[in-house]
Amino acid sequence: MTTTVAAADAAHFLSLVPHLLGFRPEQSLVVVPFAGSRSLGAMRVDLPGGGLDQLDSAAATIIGMVCRIPDADAATAVVYTADSAADGLPGARVLAAVGRAADVCGIRVVDLLTVASDGWGSHLDVEHPAGGRPLSRIADAAAQHPTAFETPPVLEHQAAGADLPHRSASERRVIGGALRSLEDALAVVSGMPRVGGGRRRDRAGGRGVDPASLAIACELDDPPRVFEDALALGPEALDPARVALLVWCLSRPGLRDVALVQWATSRDGGDDALDAQLRWEEGEDYPERLGAIMWGDGARPDAERLGAALALVRHVAALAPRRLRPGPLALCAWLSWALGRSTHAASYAQRALEIDPDHGLAEIMASFVQVGHLPDWAFRRRGHVR
Structure with a gap:
């Protein structure tokens, strides 16, 4: 559903x-593209x-993104800075480059x-007061014109929300035990090795494979x-055995990529x-239509489905043993990137690389963010302001 909100003035727009x-x-440069009088996101x-x-290069990159949006013919740029406006509006050089x-x-x-x-103000307003206009004008405008956007609560800053959910050491130990049981069951059933190194639990003394772990292993x-x-x-409804199964799957690149395509x-x-994936392992080419999804060139995924997948994988990453955490973290990075949250994507990718500097998907996601590469569907937004 498209939401249209009429911005009464610059304060209301902000x-x-x-x-x-x-x-x-x-500490951001934000650009809001327009098609006529309607905004096309931000x-x-x-x-x-x-x-x-450097300023011209950065400005060319972000205006280049505007040019990729169908029907975009105008833009407003906003500098957000912790600097003072007492001696004039900061950001003039950046915004001049954007212009x-x-x-x-x-x-x-x-x-x-x-x-x-x-304070705040417009660089196109030659009569703006010294020191800018009071920030309270923006809050007052918001109160006078309640937003019609049906969105989650606005986060405090762009990096907020990227921390993994807090899980206690005892909760992680339970998952570690379930994972060891699963790996033992898989070794008995199919001879699969452990993922990420580590020593296998000693089965001496006549102890057998846990039947529940064997049943979970068969779900593969x-x-x-x-x-x-x-x-x-x-x-929240996943039991430890199922969390362990997801940790194991997302730590194997082939299965992780299946989950990525499926959840998208x-x-x-x-x-x-x-x-x-099975055909590729036998020497066949991987289909371009599936690869396009992973590179962000496919059809727009359902945002709610991606959001649900991100919540799930964040939970798994928070409970995963450190040696197996890079896989879920890298998938968190991809899901965040697919949702347009590049700052979060960079954070997850960096945490994965701190554990495994050679992790393939984490390296890809870090490079995507570094060069400003966004999925193609990011340029086909729905909501707008006018």
Whole structure:
């Protein structure tokens, strides 16, 4: 459903920007593209610094993103900074670079704004007061024009919410025990080795394989069913054996990629991805249509499904033993990136690389964020402000 909100003035517009982003930006450059008088979402990058060349390069990158959006013909840019406006609005050099890049690309500049620590204003308003306008004007505008956006609560800043859920040491020990039992069962059933190293539990003394772990291990006959059932149950309903099974799966690249495609598409998509993975292991080419999903070039995934998958994998990562945490963390990075949360994606990828510096998916996600690569569906937004 598309939401349209009429912005009464610049202060009201600034009160809406956090709702477009889902968080309150800090030390950021935010660009809101427009098609005519309607906004097409919002994009944020870290506030660029450096000399003129660096500023022009950063501005060209973000205006280039605007140019990729169908029907976008105008934009407003906003600098968010902790600097003071007492001696003039900060961010003038950054916004001037944005203006130059927009002019080169034929993008009309609607406004160039700064929100500083103690005031705000427009760089196109020659009569703005010294020190900027009071920040209270933005809050007052929000109160006078309640937002019609149906969004989750706005987070305090762009990095908020990236921490994994807190899980106690005792909870993690339970998962560790369930994982050891699962790996023992898999070794008996199919001779599968442990993932991520570590010593196998000694089975001397006549102790056998746990029947419950054996039953869970047998569910690997149908991995897409494992992934779909877990998504339907949700993180809080998963028992330790099922969490252990997900930890094990997401630590194996082939199965992790099946989960990625499935959660971005459907159960049928998971079946296709599993079949493609098995064929690839036998020497066949991996289908481009499935690879396109992983690179962000496929059809737009369902955001609610991606969000549910992210909540699930965050839960799994929080409980996983450190040696097996990079797989779930890297998948958290991909799901965050697919949802347009590049700051979160970078955080998850970095944590995975701190454990395993050679982790493939984590390296890919870190490079995506570093070069500003976004999924193609990020340029096909639904909600807008006018």
